[in-house]
Structure formats: C-alpha cells, structure tokens
Amino acid sequence: MTTSPQRAETARLVKEAADIVTVIGEHVQLKRSGANLKGVCPFHAEKTPSFMVQPERQTFHCFGCGEGGDVFTFVMKYHNLTFPEALQELAQRFNVTLPERAGGGGQDQEQAQKRQALLDANEQAAILYHRLLLEAPEAADARAYLAKRGVPAELAERFRLGYAPNRWDFLVKALPAAGLDLEMALAAGLIVKKEHGGFYDRFRDRVQFPILNLSGQIVGFGGRILGDGQPKYLNSPESPVFEKGRVLFGLYQNREAVRQARRCLLVEGNFDLLALLAHGFANAAAPLGTALTPAHIRTLKGYCDETILLFDGDTAGEKAATRAVPLFLSEQVTARVVLLPGSHDPDTFLAEYGAEELTKMLA
Numbered sequence: 116m117t118t119s120p121q122r123a124e125t126a127r128l129v130k131e132a133a134d135i136v137t138v139i140g141e142h143v144q145l146k147r148s149g150a151n152l153k154g155v156c157p158f159h160a161e162k163t164p165s166f167m168v169q170p171e172r173q174t175f176h177c178f179g180c181g182e183g184g185d186v187f188t189f190v191m192k193y194h195n196l197t198f199p200e201a202l203q204e205l206a207q208r209f210n211v212t213l214p215e216r217a218g219g220g221g222q223d224q225e226q227a228q229k230r231q232a233l234l235d236a237n238e239q240a241a242i243l244y245h246r247l248l249l250e251a252p253e254a255a256d257a258r259a260y261l262a263k264r265g266v267p268a269e270l271a272e273r274f275r276l277g278y279a280p281n282r283w284d285f286l287v288k289a290l291p292a293a294g295l296d297l298e299m300a301l302a303a304g305l306i307v308k309k310e311h312g313g314f315y316d317r318f319r320d321r322v323q324f325p326i327l328n329l330s331g332q333i334v335g336f337g338g339r340i341l342g343d344g345q346p347k348y349l350n351s352p353e354s355p356v357f358e359k360g361r362v363l364f365g366l367y368q369n370r371e372a373v374r375q376a377r378r379c380l381l382v383e384g385n386f387d388l389l390a391l392l393a394h395g396f397a398n399a400a401a402p403l404g405t406a407l408t409p410a411h412i413r414t415l416k417g418y419c420d421e422t423i424l425l426f427d428g429d430t431a432g433e434k435a436a437t438r439a440v441p442l443f444l445s446e447q448v449t450a451r452v453v454l455l456p457g458s459h460d461p462d463t464f465l466a467e468y469g470a471e472e473l474t475k476m477l478a
C-alpha cells in the first residue's frame with residue numbers, strides 16, 4: 116500500500132473530524148472511567164469491560180484481546196473494511212471532502228470504488244422499487260398485500276419497502292437509464308447473467324425489503340413473493356458489501372430503541388419485525404434466513420444487555436433457538452428463548468392476541 120502525501124493529509128483531516136468516542140460509541144456502550152471510557156469489547160467474548168477508549172489520544176485499546184488503534188483501525192475492524200473504504204465512510208459521515216483517489220491507488224482503492232458502486236446500485240434499485248410500490252398501477256397487488264399483512268404506510272416508508280415488478284427487465288433497463296453499470300448490479304446480485312448473453316432481474320413480483328448495514332447503507336434486499344411462486348423469501352446473494360452472517364435486518368432502523376430498552380427481540384422474519392413495530396415493540400432485529408453467528412451476537416452486545424429469541428413455536432423455531440443458545444453463552448451475552456404457543460410466529464400471535472399478551476410472555 117503506497118502512502119501519498121495527499122492521502123496522509125486527507126487521513127489527518129478525517130481523523131480530526133471523526134471523534135473516536137462518537138464513532139465507537141455508536142456500536143459499543145461506553146462508560147466514563149477517569150479520563151477514559153470503558154466498554155465491553157466488540158472483538159472478543161467478555162462480560163467484564165476491558166475495552167478502553169482514550170479521547171485525549173483518540174485511540175482505543177482492549178486489555179483482553181490486545182486489539183487497538185485509532186478511529187480508522189476501529190472502523191476497518193468493526194465493519195470489515197479496507198483502509199480506503201474506512202476513510203471514505205468516515206469522510207462521508209463527517210463531511211470531509213475527499214480528493215479523487217485519496218485512497219492512494221492500488222488494489223485497496225479499487226476495492227473501495229467497487230464497494231461504492233455496488234452500494235450505489237442497491238440504493239438506486241431501492242429508489243426505483245419504492246417509487247413503484249407507492250405509485251405504480253402494477254404494484255396494486257403489492258399494496259393490497261402489505262395492507263392485508265397489517266403494515267402501516269408509515270413503516271413501509273421508514274423501511275423503504277418496495278415492489279419488484281413481474282418483469283424480467285425492469286432493473287436491466289432502469290439502472291443504465293439512471294447512469295448505473297449493469298456489471299455492478301450483477302456483482303450486487305440485483306440481476307443475473309443469461310447463459311447466452313444479456314441479463315435478467317433476480318427479483319420479480321416481490322415485496323422488497325432493503326437490508327441496511329450499521330452505517331445505514333443498503334447492502335442487499337430480501338424479497339417476499341406475492342403469488343404462489345418459489346422460493347417464498349429470496350435474499351440477495353452475498354457480495355463484497357453483503358455478508359449475511361454479519362447483518363441483522365432492522366437493527367440499523369431500531370438501534371436507538373434497542374439501546375434504550377437495553378434489550379433486543381430477535382425474530383425470524385421480516386414481517387415479524389414489522390408486526391412488532393406496528394404493535395409498539397421497536398427494539399427488534401432479524402437474522403436474514405441464516406443461523407445466528409458470533410458476529411451477529413457481538414454486534415448485538417454493543418447495543419443491549421439482553422437478547423430475547425422470539426421464535427416460532429414449531430419444531431424449526433425450537434431447533435433454531437437450541438442452536439443459538441450455546442453461541443450466546445460462549446460470547447458471554449445474556450439470552451433467553453421465548454417460544455410462542457402453537458405454531459404462532461410473532462406476526463400471527465400479535466394479530467390474534469395483541470401486544471399485552473406478548474408483553475406478558477416477554478416478562
């Protein structure tokens with residue numbers, strides 16, 4: 116990795132603007148400890164805080180695992196980014212203008228540019244899907260479906276829900292028209308390559324849930340089919356911006372509520388999460404149709420003291436909960452399992468019994 120004087124200067128400006136306590140404090144609960152701040156380390160399993168942030172020196176250090184460095188080190192390690200990516204992300208957040216190629220060129224810089232192009236493709240797709248859901252005649256069934264599932268318009272707005280139309284070439288035509296590169300849309304998993312040349316849309320006739328990372332960027336989509344087609348739920352494939360084992364649906368939008376409640380309700384489905392919100396339970400998140408990972412749990416522990424696994428009462432839900440509990444134990448994070456009666460999921464349970472009954476089950 117080459118270091119140009121320009122890059123060093125840019126890094127200095129970003130570092131000056133990006134206060135380390137603000138940046139780390141978003142993901143780790145920090146408490147004052149003399150001149151420093153202390154928290155539970157997001158990089159190793161521990162219950163007693165040994166992770167220190169030193170505002171004076173703008174550094175962090177963990178006495179448990181030895182991890183440490185400056186604000187860039189933290190962002191790179193926490194969000195799994197290269198240096199140019201971390202630089203770009205912090206610059207954007209703290210309004211520092213980056214000169215072209217501030218990353219200094221090379222492979223890392225190329226990777227950062229590709230990452231940004233994938234995020235741009237996802238963002239543009241979300242805008243197109245969302246507009247369609249709100250306005251298009253061909254999205255009438257999608258609107259009716261959301262109404263039937265009890266999703267208030269306010270939530271559809273906040274989560275930027277969308278509709279992928281029943282067409283093979285919606286994004287294939289609309290993305291280039293918006294100035295986006297189809298190769299990047301392909302890499303983001305929005306479209307698929309045809310065997311004999313050309314592309315087609317991956318998501319068709321689906322209600323689209325944008326999946327946000329903890330920086331609020333759209334890293335992928337979850338799509339629920341409207342008709343009887345298979346699969347019922349389809350997620351974006353993994354990509355340089357999307358690792359399913361690290362992202363939790365809804366956590367970005369609900370992070371303040373999770374922080375305030377000191378507790379996170381973990382549910383299995385996107386509609387479960389929206390149902391919880393519609394009934395006043397804002398402190399929820401959902402894994403993306405994958406088993407929970409240590410990375411999920413380390414993310415959660417920066418936001419809350421306790422996780423409640425609110426899983427379906429069926430055998431699959433029971434199995435998933437049984438698998439997850441040892442993980443929480445090994446990460447030293449407090450977790451409880453609440454299995455809903457019968458074959459209810461949170462969505463159907465709330466529809467039948469209401470918020471009060473759920474509150475009782477969570478107590």
Ligand SMILES: [Zn+2]
Nearest residue numbers: 156159177180
């Ligand atoms: Zn540590």
